Amino acid sequence: MATTLLPYLSPSPSLVAVIAVFFLSCAILVHECEGQQAKALPPAGETCSGIFISYDFLTRKKEYPHVKNVTAQSWAFNSTATVLNTGKEVVKAWKLFIEFQHDEILVSVGGGNIEEATEFPASVGNGTTFVGGSVPDLDTAINTAQDLSQIQAIIQLIGTQFGVKPPTIPMPKTIKLVNDGYKCPKPTTRKSSMYACCKKDPKFKVTLKKTKFLARQKGDLLISYDVTQVFENNYMVQVKMENEHYLGRLDHWNLTWEWTRGEFIYSLKGAFTREIDSGSCISGEAGKYYKDMDFSMINCQINPILSDLPPEKYNDTELGKIPNCCKNGTLLPVIMDPSKSKSVFTMQVFKIPPDLNKTSIFPPEKWKITGILNPNYKCGLPRRVEPARFPDSRGLEATVIAISSWQIVCNITKPAKGRSRCCVSFSAYYNESVIPCNTCACGCENENTRKCNPNSPAMLLPPEALLVPFKNRSQKAVAWAKLKHFTIPKKLPCADHCGVSINWHVVSDFKGGWSARLTLFNWLSTNFEDWFTALQFKKTPRGYDKAYSFNGTTIPTLNHTVFLQGILGSNYLIALDNSTKPNVPGKQQSVISFTKKYSPNIRIAKGDGFPSKVIFNGEECSLPTRFPVRSGNQTSVDLAYQLLLLALAFTFTQLL
Known part of the structure; x- marks a missing residue:
């Protein structure tokens, strides 16, 4: 018997060679892939009495294009991060910070979310914080008989990174748990793994809380998701939006989110879905479970889009009859009308299934809200907060407490260059030319750049050119350049492509004050009801005196922002008139006076009389980078040139 087995126990030289080649090829490939599967829990995790966190780099593959410059070469990578509760206390709303350092761009995150709720692809080269998704808390092994699905979160990361040549493994700089009351040591790195055991900080002073919920946060736009009734297989919820920013605004808002557990909207009051789509219900899990349900008037989309009802639907018993509904999607600042701010x-x-019980409620994620020519809002993740309180709908002196509540905080973000939807032009009584809106101020995606130059500065204009569309304006710009002997580029600059433009014209400058004229131009086919404009000045924040054709006030808490809106009867900025040749924009205008009482040394002609920020209906407008100047030979002075002169002057004084 032993003799029979000997041939199998004594490998032939050829077999040894094959095995050697196999392991050698794996050793070579590991330089390209850096490991093929996640590592088992290290001994440090077994002995951790707290929160064990880890990061495991799994694989990577060279991406196109292949370049010789190592730092510019991109790699597709795959990694996982783990948060494991090995302690005795439940971890509420865990937060894991990963300090990436190789210009990482994430394209997919599973098992968690980026705290900032960034859309993909998300640039995280300087690090980012991850939080839980539908289940943000980690229970203990004691409470769950060590059910890993309840005590552990595994985050799957897929993305792109740059500049690390094999065999070096591109690891993050550090990882740490950023929950209050926890302290993490410097993580240990072993090849493609990084881990640490975070423990309770004995010096951390615990603030006694009345509830087990997270504190409500402040933000520009607050959304409340309040569950008011629960049943085994469905629940009733109230969604409330509150405009908390002095300059925030939404017109004809569209709200969307993403269901994560197969939920669907059965009925709505106070709003409506843009599409009635029952297809995914009928062909999906909902259709299998609710076999007798009529899905014909139901929205089953994972990402439904909801809009507000018009005012005439307020008294509709089927669709309306909800307090603070039916405003045609208008959310105004409190300073304008508190009744229209909600x-x-x-x-x-x-x-x-499997969420068929009264306590299994998961709010939707990836909230997003947009309007017509309004600011860009970036919304965070739903946060479980103390249940909301409502007045009794029966008119009794009683308070109704929601069953459960979540808060979604949305904040205004500054538009990127070329992403504005309104722009500003500058002019003054002491200069004949108008500095127009920047080229491609509101984007040039649909522009034929063969016919125009998207990178060329906008050409100076005669004042009357502001009243005509851009296609007619180019001829006037060329004629004006010839008349004033300005340089005419071979390829003319592209248009600004903005729906609303604003002209700021300095009218006068005298010893005790100065004045300017603000003109609004609406180039869209949409009327703007209850419009507003806000202005901020660097050198004259407290100089506002009076607006003659608008209602004007200042907001001291916002750097004395000048807030302007139409007077009663003139609060409409009408749409573009397409019946004329050329088309005539809707227009509103007012002279505004300022005092020099608080800033007697300002120099209007040097740029102090021009706003540093202009906002229309909450949207920050694109500003020119130069000002009109008093000199007859020099038509404008560039802001960058001014800064250069200041820098040179400072350097010269230091040398002296």
């Missing part, structure tokens, strides 16, 4: 709707949400 919007509310209710809906009935049905669930599918």
Whole structure:
């Protein structure tokens, strides 16, 4: 018997060679892939009595284009991060910070979310914080009989990174748990793994809380998701939006989110879905479970789009009758009209297995809200907060407490260059030329750049050119350049492509004050009701005196921002008139006076009389980078040139 087995126990030389080649090839490939699977829990994790965190680099592959410059070469990578509760206390709303350092761009995150709720692809080269998704808390092994699905979160990361040539493994600089009350040591790195055991900080002073919920946060736009009734397979929820920013605004808002557990909207009051789509219900899990349900008037989209009802639907018993609904999607700042700063709707949400009990409620994620020529809002993740309180709908002196509540905080973000939707032109009584809106101020995606130059500075204009569309304006710009002997580029600059433009014209400058004229131009086919404009000045924040054709005030808490809106009867900025040749924009205008009492040394002609920020209906407008100057030979002075002169002057004084 032993003799029979000997041939199998004594490998032939050829077999040894094959095995050697196999392991050698794996050793070579590991330089390209850096490991093929996640590592098992290290001994440090077994002995950790707290929160064990880890990062495991799994694989990477060279991406196109292949370049010789190592730092410019991109790699597709795959890694995982783990948060494991090995302690005795429940971890509420865990937060894991990973300090990436190789210009990473994430294209997919599973098992968690980026705290800032950034859309993909997301640039995280300087690090980012990850939080839980539908289940943000980590229970203990004691409470769950060590059910890993309840005590552990595994985050799958897929993305792109740059500049690390094999065999070096591109690891993050550090990882740490950033929850209050926890302290993490410097993580240990072993090849493609990084881990640490975070423990309770004994010096951390615990603030006693009345509830187990997270504190409500402040933000520019606050959304409340308040569950008011629960049943085994569905629940009623009220969604409330509150405009908390002095200059924030939404017109004809569209709200969307993403269901994560197969939920669908059965009915709505105070709002409506843009599409009635029952296809995914009928062909999906909902159709299998609710076999007798009529899905014909139901929205089953994972990402539904909801809009506000018009005012005439307020008294509709089927669609309306909800306080603070039916305002045609208008959310105004409190400073304009507190009654129009809130919007509310209710809906009935049905669930599918396995969430068929009264306590299994998961709010939707990836909230996003947009309007027409309004600021860009970036919304965070839903946060479980103390249940909201409502007045009794029966008119009794009683308070109704929600069953559960989540808060979604949305903040205004500054538009990127070329992403504005309004722009500003500058002019003054002491200069004949108008400095127009910047080239491609609101984007040039659809522009034929063969016919125009998107990178060329806008050409100076005669004042009357502001009243005509851009296609007619180019001829006037060329004629004006010839008349004034300005340089005419071979390829003319592209248009600004903005729906609303604003002209700021300095009218006068005298010893005790100065004045300017603000003109609004609406180039869109949409009327703007209850419009507003806000202005901020660096050198004259407290100089505002009076607006003659607008209602004007200042907001001291916002650097004395000048807030302007139309007077009663003139609060409409009408749409573009297409019946004329050329088309005539809607227009509003007022002279505004300022005093020099608080800034007697300002120099209007040097740029102090021009706003540093202009906002229309909450949207920050694109500003020119130069000002009109008093000199007859020099038509404008560039802001960068001014800064250069200041830098040279400072350097010269230091040398002296």
